[in-house]
Amino acid sequence: MKPDLHIVGAGLTGLTAAIEAAERGRRVSVAEAHSRPGGRARTPAAPYRANLGTHAIYVDGPWWAWLERRGLTPPIVEAPPHASLVRAGGRLGPWPAELSQAIAALPAEAPAAESLRAWLLRHVDARTAEAIVGVVFIFTFDHDPGRLSAAFAHQRLRRALAGGVRYVIGGWSTLVDLLAERATGLGAQLRTRTRVPAVPEGPTILATSLATARGLTGDRSLTWPSARVTTVDLGLRADGGPDWFRVLDVDDRIYAARYSLADPTLAPPGHELIQISAACAPGERKADAERRVRHLLDESWPGWRAAVQWYRSAVRTDCTGAIDLPGTTWHDRPAIGRGNDLTVATDQSAAPGLLAEVGISAAQLALQHLDEASTSTGAHVRV
Numbered sequence: 351m352k353p354d355l356h357i358v359g360a361g362l363t364g365l366t367a368a369i370e371a372a373e374r375g376r377r378v379s380v381a382e383a384h385s386r387p388g389g390r391a392r393t394p395a396a397p398y399r400a401n402l403g404t405h406a407i408y409v410d411g412p413w414w415a416w417l418e419r420r421g422l423t424p425p426i427v428e429a430p431p432h433a434s435l436v437r438a439g440g441r442l443g444p445w446p447a448e449l450s451q452a453i454a455a456l457p458a459e460a461p462a463a464e465s466l467r468a469w470l471l472r473h474v475d476a477r478t479a480e481a482i483v484g485v486v487f488i489f490t491f492d493h494d495p496g497r498l499s500a501a502f503a504h505q506r507l508r509r510a511l512a513g514g515v516r517y518v519i520g521g522w523s524t525l526v527d528l529l530a531e532r533a534t535g536l537g538a539q540l541r542t543r544t545r546v547p548a549v550p551e552g553p554t555i556l557a558t559s560l561a562t563a564r565g566l567t568g569d570r571s572l573t574w575p576s577a578r579v580t581t582v583d584l585g586l587r588a589d590g591g592p593d594w595f596r597v598l599d600v601d602d603r604i605y606a607a608r609y610s611l612a613d614p615t616l617a618p619p620g621h622e623l624i625q626i627s628a629a630c631a632p633g634e635r636k637a638d639a640e641r642r643v644r645h646l647l648d649e650s651w652p653g654w655r656a657a658v659q660w661y662r663s664a665v666r667t668d669c670t671g672a673i674d675l676p677g678t679t680w681h682d683r684p685a686i687g688r689g690n691d692l693t694v695a696t697d698q699s700a701a702p703g704l705l706a707e708v709g710i711s712a713a714q715l716a717l718q719h720l721d722e723a724s725t726s727t728g729a730h731v732r733v
């Protein structure tokens with residue numbers, strides 16, 4: 351049967367859109383360029399199951415509730431109670447309790463018009479302000495989170511520290527497989543290895559990155575700031591390693607997490623999987639970011655170099671979701687509806703949420719837009 355909704359991209363956003371659209375009675379066709387669905391939520395096969403992008407899933411968020419309603423929640427695990435280390439002022443030590451207390455004591459609301467740094471300096475001393483800015487790196491990936499809108503950074507800080515962070519057991523492909531299976535079970539056609547060269551005719555959701563949607567549509571207004579980050583993934587022999595689960599370098603904006611400590615299925619027995627993000631300022635070379643990462647590992651994991659079994663690194667630009675600068679909020683990002691039949695639902699679109707959740711709420715807003723458009727034009731929609 352001819353589809354009445356085209357979805358381009360089978361990442362988390364496209365798969366969520368496919369499920370919800372099929373539930374509403376639409377005949378859905380999903381085209382995915384890669385050989386497997388998942389996009390940035392793909393996890394490679396063993397031996398080291400290093401997630402490409404997504405790590406944390408937020409069980410206090412709207413997407414988790416959406417998954418729960420459909421019986422689609424994947425098996426998850428909390429961060430283990432192992433040490434969290436912080437490097438601040440050039441010294442590596444345990445996560446300072448004063449930092450958590452200072453964050454908890456901040457006002458409940460922060461202004462969108464002011465930068466995070468300027469706002470923090472009105473509430474805490476300069477050293478604590480820079481430490482909080484360093485914490486905000488973990489979930490904004492920005493090289494200088496102090497420059498971001500205070501409201502944007504503060505809402506995410508609250509969410510990230512509220513205790514809702516979990517990790518998907520087996521890597522995010524576990525969840526991707528559940529979503530793909532449900533979408534096809536509801537009748538959606540999922541075609542992998544199918545790169546769409548131009549915007550399809552008829553109702554469409556472009557569920558790609560914002561940059562790809564810009565290329566497909568030729569619409570240069572499809573742009574919004576995002577971060578630049580160098581990622582380093584490491585498979586290590588574990589013998590004699592230290593006891594930490596994560597290390598945050600607030601001076602150098604690096605975050606390292608030993609995900610195999612939370613989920614041992616991610617690495618072979620006796621091995622560890624560590625995934626590291628290092629902020630990359632505009633123009634900073636990958637080699638220089640990797641040098642900073644190696645320096646942090648030398649301090650936090652003596653002997654790591656001799657234990658390396660697998661190493662992968664990349665610079666990721668515009669891959670970590672939207673960031674809002676002072677004076678802007680998510681409402682100012684590129685609109686989802688681009689005319690009657692075309693919608694663009696990405697993690698840099700005008701939708702609320704944290705990281706991947708933005709794409710997912712964008713998918714729901716896209717379906718709402720298409721439903722309203724077809725109602726106003728009298729087009730037939732089976733609901």
Ligand SMILES: Cc1cc2nc3c(=O)[nH]c(=O)nc-3n(C[C@H](O)[C@H](O)[C@H](O)COP(=O)(O)OP(=O)(O)OC[C@H]3O[C@@H](n4cnc5c(N)ncnc54)[C@H](O)[C@@H]3O)c2cc1C
Pocket residue numbers: 358359360361362363364381382383384387388389390391402403404405406407544545546547557558559562579581627666669670671695696697704705706707709
């Ligand atoms: C290092 C890093 C860490 C992250 N950590 C987290 C985290 O901890 N928690 C979190 O929630 N989020 C995190 N994110 C963000 C998260 O990965 C993304 O927000 C989310 O995966 C985006 O999903 P998506 O479906 O919108 O886009 P994508 O995953 O990019 O999916 C788009 C799909 O479209 C396909 N495609 C592109 N062009 C075409 C075409 N022409 N034809 C057909 N198909 C096409 C692509 O192959 C891809 O599969 C992180 C990202 C990175 C890079």
